[in-house]
Amino acid sequence: MMNPVVRMLVQRAEARRYGLLELAMVIPEDYLSRRAQGDEWSARVHFVHALLTDRAVTLIVRAIAEGVDADHLGAVMESMIADRSAEIRSAEAQPTSGLVDASVADRANLYRELTRLTPAHLDAVLPVSGARNSWGQPLGISLVQYLEQWCHHDSGHEAAIRRAMATSPDLSTVALTRRLR
Numbered sequence: 814m815m816n817p818v819v820r821m822l823v824q825r826a827e828a829r830r831y832g833l834l835e836l837a838m839v840i841p842e843d844y845l846s847r848r849a850q851g852d853e854w855s856a857r858v859h860f861v862h863a864l865l866t867d868r869a870v871t872l873i874v875r876a877i878a879e880g881v882d883a884d885h886l887g888a889v890m891e892s893m894i895a896d897r898s899a900e901i902r903s904a905e906a907q908p909t910s911g912l913v914d915a916s917v918a919d920r921a922n923l924y925r926e927l928t929r930l931t932p933a934h935l936d937a938v939l940p941v942s943g944a945r946n947s948w949g950q951p952l953g954i955s956l957v958q959y960l961e962q963w964c965h966h967d968s969g970h971e972a973a974i975r976r977a978m979a980t981s982p983d984l985s986t987v988a989l990t991r992r993l994r
Contacts, residue, residue, distance in 0.1 A: 815928050818935065818957060823927065826964035830920070833863055833967040836974060837909055845909070849976035856977035861904045863970035864916040868900070869893045870963050871923045877937045877956055878929035887940040887951075894942060930956075 815823065837860055845857035854862070876889045904912060938953035946952055 815924075816930055816932060816935070818932075819927050819930055819960065822957075822960045822964040823924065826967070829965065829967040829971070830916075833860070833971045833974075834913060834916075836971055837913065840974070840978060842909060844978060847977040847980055849973065849980045852973060852977065854973070856974040857905060858901065859970040859973045859977070860909070861901050861912060863967050864912050865897070865900055865904060865919070866963065866966055867916065867919040867923045869897060870960075871919070871926050873939065873959070874923065874926040874930065874956075877934050878926060883938065883940070886937075890940060891942060935960075 840856070845860065846855050848855045872889060872893050873886075876886055881889065907915075935955065935957040937956045939956060939959050940951050940953045944952040
């Protein structure tokens with residue numbers, strides 16, 4: 814049985830994931846290369862990043878549920894951060910439908926791990942990479958705060974994708990693309 818606080822966060826995350834997936838299903842593949850002005854990522858990278866997030870959260874939740882100490886938890890988080898960019902780059906080439914299918918399985922794995930959490934686990938402190946207080950001590954956030962951010966994560970990327978879709982393509986890119994065909 815899932816902790817009531819976690820269940821509420823899961824329900825919020827599920828609603829946001831539904832909106833993201835519905836948006837992705839109606840956008841033509843060739844539009845996913847668009848990016849909003851000033852945005853470093855294309856709509857596709859935003860989509861891939863959002864869909865792969867559950868894998869990272871699963872690693873963190875599993876480590877906490879298994880009682881990993883704070884030092885090892887920091888190592889888990891550092892490793893997860895280092896692996897994310899390579900994982901995103903390799904997933905960018907996959908078709909949208911494959912990414913969606915994989916994300917459904919990733920989310921199911923995450924939900925299984927979330928059922929293992931007790932109320933005490935929600936107070937576990939996750940180190941924030943590179944952040945220190947004025948005394949030089951590492952800063953962190955509780956797992957429940959982290960999960961709160963996770964449940965809103967998809968909506969931020971959905972908004973970025975919508976901004977990219979509203980942006981006209983760069984005409985020089987269109988011309989280059991047509992020449993390369």
